[in-house]
Amino acid sequence: MSAPHDTDTSANGRIARPALFLDRDGVINVDKGYVRSVDAFEWIDGAAKTIAAFNARGWLVFVVTNQSGIAHGYYTEAEMHDLHAWMCAELEKSGARIDRIYYCPFDKDGTVPAFARDSYDHKPNPGMLLQAMTDFAVDKDRSFLIGDKETDIAAARAAGIQGFLFSGGDLSRFAEWALADVAANR
Numbered sequence: 001m002s003a004p005h006d007t008d009t010s011a012n013g014r015i016a017r018p019a020l021f022l023d024r025d026g027v028i029n030v031d032k033g034y035v036r037s038v039d040a041f042e043w044i045d046g047a048a049k050t051i052a053a054f055n056a057r058g059w060l061v062f063v064v065t066n067q068s069g070i071a072h073g074y075y076t077e078a079e080m081h082d083l084h085a086w087m088c089a090e091l092e093k094s095g096a097r098i099d100r101i102y103y104c105p106f107d108k109d110g111t112v113p114a115f116a117r118d119s120y121d122h123k124p125n126p127g128m129l130l131q132a133m134t135d136f137a138v139d140k141d142r143s144f145l146i147g148d149k150e151t152d153i154a155a156a157r158a159a160g161i162q163g164f165l166f167s168g169g170d171l172s173r174f175a176e177w178a179l180a181d182v183a184a185n186r
Contacts, residue, residue, distance in 0.1 A: 015137060017058060017059060017139055018139045018142035019133075019139075020050075020051075020054045020059050020060070020145075020175070021063075021064050021143065021145035021161070022062070023064065023146065023147040023148055023152045026147075027044060028043070028044055028087070028171075029043055029044060029047070034072075036080070036083065037083060041083065044168075044171050045172075046171040046173065046174075046175075048091055049094075049171075050172045052091075052094060053175070054175070061097065061098050061099055062100055062101070062102060062132045063100075063101040063103075064103075064129055064155070066107075066122055067103045067104060068104070068107035070112065070115050071106055072107065072111055073110075073111050084103075100135065100136075103128070104123070104127070106122055123147075123154070124152075124154035124158065126155045126156075126159035128155070129145070129155060129156065129159035129161070140161055142182060142183075142186070143161045144161055144178055144182050145162070145163045146171070147164075147166065148165065148167065148168075149165075152165075153165055162178075162182055164178040
């Protein structure tokens with residue numbers, strides 16, 4: 001992996017690196033509606049290749065995902081964590097690494113009382129992205145999000161980064177196009 005070429009530092013002295021933010025369902029895996037298990041998980045073409053390519057550039061890679069299926073009782077947090085652990089292990093086999101997965105289990109219309117509430121983390125709100133930017137030194141000017149819904153793009157805008165709407169196909173091709181667009185508009 002190549003070292004980052006950034007010279008900007010955050011307030012605490014860490015070197016700021018650009019970050020690729022990815023929604024999960026519809027971007028990393030096919031959105032089949034509340035994907036809760038390995039047997040229902042189907043990779044989007046180019047997902048692992050995309051993550052590995054940004055890792056090789058020295059970028060941070062985050063997943064920011066609404067998981068309101070927890071609030072609706074379709075699956076538990078433990079089941080989601082198991083799926084994410086499997087997903088990360090499979091990515092590692094391809095030389096790809098996610099730096100952190102941020103998720104929001106809340107939904108104001110949920111049926112599980114512990115999770116039936118509004119949340120600043122629930123996209124289109126920017127909470128998950130802003131938390132990643134707090135946890136890691138992120139170069140916002142070079143960072144961007146790829147999502148498959150307008151709520152993803154709204155969250156990116158609210159967090160101060162560019163967002164790109166992915167409608168399917170090869171994610172690696174789309175991500176390279178988005179990277180070129182960010183670079184051209186800096």
